Amino acid sequence: MNGTPIDYEAVFRVLPGGLLLLSPEFVIRDVNETLLHRAGRDRHQLIGRYLFDVFPENPADPDASGTRNLLASLERVVATGERDTMALQRYDIEAPGRPGVFQERYWSPVNSPVLDADGRVRLIVHRVEDVTEIVRAGARDHGDRERMAAELYVRAQELQELNDRLRASHARERQVVLALQDAMLPRPRPVGHHRAAVRYRPAIGALNVCGDWYDLAELPGDRMAVAVGDVVGHGLGAAGVMGQLRSALSAATLVADGPARALEVLGIYARSVEGAESTTVAQAIIDWTTHTIAYSSAGHPPPALLHPDGTVELLDRATDPPLGARPEHVDRPEATVPFTDDAVLVLYTDGLIERRREDIDIGLARLAGSLARHRGADAETLADALLAELLPPGGATDDTALVVIRL
CATH class of the missing domain: 3.30.450.20 (PAS domain)
Known part of the structure; x- marks a missing residue:
């Protein structure tokens, strides 16, 4: 500086x-x-x-x-x-x-x-x-993804103009970046009659922040949509992309048939947003009526389902490449898993588990072990315990977003 x-x-x-x-x-x-x-x-x-x-x-x-x-x-x-x-x-x-x-x-x-x-x-x-055009596009035709993409492109161009101006402003101080991140991420609040514990921890270093996000939304019936994502890059540019993608996914979720379809729409939209390529996202839709979780992942670490007996199931049966990784559209996979009362669903970004020169399976095993040790804790206590045990003592070199929901 x-x-x-x-x-x-x-x-x-x-x-x-x-x-x-x-x-x-x-x-x-x-x-x-x-x-x-x-x-x-x-x-x-x-x-x-x-x-x-x-x-x-x-x-x-x-x-x-x-x-x-x-x-x-x-x-x-x-x-x-x-x-x-x-x-x-x-x-x-x-x-x-x-x-x-x-x-x-x-x-x-x-x-x-x-x-x-x-x-x-x-x-x-x-x-x-x-998000008017996103909602209208989805409401008109759930199945015509290419037409939806064309309408989203107009919005992307307008947002990109603003993002370019943002990149040109040389105010890249950490305080500004974190303030923008704080304004874009939702505060924890009840979704219907359910409550989630959410956490965001910035990376150490002046500008190595602002690519991660989380989002929660109430859906018709006793259902909740929860998502986490990670934009490649950092600083104000990544913050601008993050805000665009989070808003677009939130709107698409309201009109899509499930998490796979919502991520398909988001992937098409991301093609027109500079800096959105290779973004990873995981979304799950929890249905308390059927006691099932539908989920889909675009290159993101798998959500973890902690069962009441302490076993941890990684939700990795619906994983696809990150946004914008394929030159042509391919339907994204979706899987469904049952859950019992008092299970816990955890979504997170890679800052929680990944370490340089370490296999990701080691980080996933650390996560599973920590979840099992604290399986009786409420969501807020469990979220704090995961951060305390899994993040390096001196701070992580990547952002960490975390959502914990006791089912």
Whole structure:
């Protein structure tokens, strides 16, 4: 580093994903270029105005709930001082220059507090990804993956423009990278009536971070989708790619028939995102009604299923190459495994198990041993134990993302 001061305002302007800075009273204090572009608004139309005056509910939609849901999330942030990750929202917005004419839009929102020295909420960072085209493409035709890919390509080109601008900003300090990572990953929260323990541990070193992610989503019925992924590379570039892929997979999961189909859509989308090639992803869909787990992996280390008797089953019967590794589309594999009550499902990235000059089977054996030793622990305690036992004492040289769910 050359010691040049970082222009955080300039970094804010070009970050991928729409960003609003809100006061605790939900008045808009600042906005980045991505959100202006997505909303079709000028800066002077937003700054200093109450959020829900600028973005009112669609009065023609009797089922509209976007305003109510967003307001409840923002109020939770102010009350708790903790980040709140919302489920995918339909929140229509007025067409630019056409008051009263609303356009159907779908968003993936996260609300994060900025605290003062006394721990009070000073600002709220409202971050959204517009996933409208992904949802529409999937809803129109689950089977036509190539048509979905063509529509996703348009979105990828727009996001790539922002990512290129991000790469050109020379603010590559670790603090900025970790702040961006923190804003993109969801906080632990109940999914339906189930709860997962999640952990993210950055790698040691200034910029060797920001390729790993996790995501959880509630699905119709008593089901949960959980995924972990790892983008090749590090720093702000990897963070931008990570945010795009996480949002795309979250949207695809809502309309795909299962994890294999969701990863197929993500793989086609990844072809149009520079830096997404060779990304590894694993996704599992847990169904508590049938007591089964459907899973698929794109080059990722296998999820681990800890049975109540202490045996550990590696879910490795549906593994395929990483995203973008094949020149032509091939259907991805999917497998299903039963589970019993009180089993534990663990998904993780390679920082947890891989070591240089060591066979991966040794790391997997370490993981299985640690799981067996702590099989009676609750999810939060087990997650902490895995990190304490498996990460090197001085810190890992790669990111680690970890999700633990007691079934």
